[in-house]
Amino acid sequence: MLRALLVLYSALMVSIPDKIAVLCHTGAGGSGVVATELGLMVAQAGREVHFVGSAMPFRLAGHQGVRGPFYHQVSGFAYALFDQPYPELAAANTLTEVILEHGVTLAHAHYAIPHATAAIHARAITGRSRVMTTLHGTDVTLVGAEPAFRHTTRHAIEHSDHVTAVSHFLAEQTREVFGVDRPIEVIHNFVDGDRFVRVTDPAMRARFAHPDEALVVHVSNFRPVKRVEDVVQVFARIASEIPARLLMIGDGPERPRAFELAGQLGVIGRTQFLGSFPDVQNVLGISDLFLLPSSNESFGLAALEAMSCEVPVVAARAGGIPEVVEDGVTGFLAPVGDVDAMAHAALRVLRDRDLYLSMGAAGRHAALTRFHPGQIVPRYLEAYARTVEGAVG
Numbered sequence: 399m400l401r402a403l404l405v406l407y408s409a410l411m412v413s414i415p416d417k418i419a420v421l422c423h424t425g426a427g428g429s430g431v432v433a434t435e436l437g438l439m440v441a442q443a444g445r446e447v448h449f450v451g452s453a454m455p456f457r458l459a460g461h462q463g464v465r466g467p468f469y470h471q472v473s474g475f476a477y478a479l480f481d482q483p484y485p486e487l488a489a490a491n492t493l494t495e496v497i498l499e500h501g502v503t504l505a506h507a508h509y510a511i512p513h514a515t516a517a518i519h520a521r522a523i524t525g526r527s528r529v530m531t532t533l534h535g536t537d538v539t540l541v542g543a544e545p546a547f548r549h550t551t552r553h554a555i556e557h558s559d560h561v562t563a564v565s566h567f568l569a570e571q572t573r574e575v576f577g578v579d580r581p582i583e584v585i586h587n588f589v590d591g592d593r594f595v596r597v598t599d600p601a602m603r604a605r606f607a608h609p610d611e612a613l614v615v616h617v618s619n620f621r622p623v624k625r626v627e628d629v630v631q632v633f634a635r636i637a638s639e640i641p642a643r644l645l646m647i648g649d650g651p652e653r654p655r656a657f658e659l660a661g662q663l664g665v666i667g668r669t670q671f672l673g674s675f676p677d678v679q680n681v682l683g684i685s686d687l688f689l690l691p692s693s694n695e696s697f698g699l700a701a702l703e704a705m706s707c708e709v710p711v712v713a714a715r716a717g718g719i720p721e722v723v724e725d726g727v728t729g730f731l732a733p734v735g736d737v738d739a740m741a742h743a744a745l746r747v748l749r750d751r752d753l754y755l756s757m758g759a760a761g762r763h764a765a766l767t768r769f770h771p772g773q774i775v776p777r778y779l780e781a782y783a784r785t786v787e788g789a790v791g
Contacts, residue, residue: 413783415504417446419496419527421489421513424453428699429534432564432587433508434458439775441467448496450489470496489516490523497524504786506530507558510537511547514554530785531558533582535696535717536623538572552576560785562778565718568696583781586721587699588774591766594706596758597683606670606684612642612748615685615709617678617700618692620650625714627652627659628691628737632712634663635741640748644669645685647678682707686754687744690714693734698722701729702769705761710754712744722769728761 418440422433434455441447447467449455454469472485472492489512496502497520505520505527507513514531521527531554538551555561555578562583563569569582600609607613614633618624626646633644646656646669653671660666672681682688688704690713695701698719701711705722711729713719725731730743747754767773 413787414443414445414779415502415782415786417448417500417502417504418782419448419450419493419502419505419517420508421450421493421505421517422455422508424451424455428587428697429508429532429537430455431457431699432534433506433532435588435590436775436778437467437506439771440779443779446500448500448502450493450496452485452489486512486516486519489513490519493517493520493527494523497527502527504528504530504782506532506782507554508532509534510551510554514558515550518554518557528559528785528788529557530560530562530781531555532585533561533563533568533572533696535564535568535694538568538575538696548576552578556580559788560781562781564697565721567718567721571696585777585781586769586774587697587702588769588771589699589702589706589765591706591762591770594679594703594765595683596708596762597680599684602680603684606645606681607643608641610641612636612640612686613645613684614642614687614689614744615645615647615681615704616689617647617682617703618650618690620648620652620656622652623692623694624650624652625691625693625735626656628735628740629689630656630659630663630665630669631737632689632691632740632744633669634660634665635737636744636748637665637668639745642668642748645681646671647674647681649674679703679707682709685709687712687747688729689740689744690719691734691737691740692716692719695719702765705729706765706769708758708762710747710757710761712740712747714740724760724764728757728764 420437423430434457437447449469452472472489505517507517517529562585564587566584569584616629636642660669682704688709688711690701695717702722711723713723714734715731716734723729732739
């Protein structure tokens with residue numbers, strides 16, 4: 399796939415900056431995944447990419463080489479005068495060093511705070527690098543909406559050289575929350591259709607479920623917004639009707655509550671909490687249904703990855719999810735918190751083989767067309783070129 403993308407990039411390569419820094423969260427959340435995957439593809443396209451972060455990005459491990467991409471760790475600093483660490487200042491300092499030492503001309507900040515604010519600070523110090531900020535969701539809807547960060551988040555948005563958002567919902571939400579009227583370009587997330595594919599190996603599936611059991615999966619960072627207790631409640635309703643197993647992938651603050659609820663509802667023996675791991679495609683590829691009952695999702699990358707694996711999705715009709723999951727075509731959408739409606743939709747899919755196959759095929763088609771890197775990554779590259787040339791606001 400990456401070789402094919404090189405052909406698509408060729409017409410753009412003259413104006414795309416040679417050296418790019420990427421600031422992102424390093425965990426398994428959607429923003430870090432997208433930032434890393436995008437950086438890897440830009441590196442494959444022949445550009446020098448420098449990742450700047452407090453730890454190695456989740457999906458960067460194993461991809462580094464003598465020609466990059468490169469990783470620069472943001473160092474902490476303990477000083478009695480400081481009551482708490484200052485990640486923005488530390489990141490700005492590391493990014494400044496990268497700009498000065500490597501000649502980086504564009505910093506791509508994924509998330510407003512602390513990454514965009516750090517990039518803007520480094521730009522002020524060096525006077526060399528322009529800043530493109532991609533908003534991913536909670537940097538606007540959660541962190542940015544917090545009064546303690548509202549003004550700094552608005553400043554980061556208004557003083558970036560270019561701003562993108564991963565969904566139309568998020569772009570509109572940003573304008574409403576912060577009252578900004580600057581242009582915000584919508585560039586949806588993408589999925590690697592070569593890696594996220596259906597897995598037909600029965601031995602791999604047998605590790606988690608019997609042949610007659612439906613395999614239901616949920617992937618998230620287990621924050622309150624993900625409503626993981628709803629996942630367990632929906633599954634309990636499914637399991638009361640048909641043989642089924644639930645795989646919970648990820649970790650976070652709500653994991654203990656979900657575990658306790660599974661015990662209370664009598665499904666703990668059919669539920670596995672697998673934690674976080676980089677090869678999530680192997681589990682998605684053997685699954686039958688993906689659950690995403692979040693109260694707010696700016697996009698829903700995990701749902702898209704499931705769709706690429708021909709897995710129908712049952713999700714809440716919230717945020718940007720309807721821009722990814724087409725109700726009645728690639729899955730079903732229900733009101734937030736309506737676990738009965740979600741369970742009904744899930745059972746409908748799992749009991750109707752023709753519907754299941756149709757939705758799986760439609761999800762795969764959407765992943766390979768609307769959300770293929772060949773459609774999305776060139777748009778980022780074009781945005782890079784316009785940002786460096788000063789042709790965007």
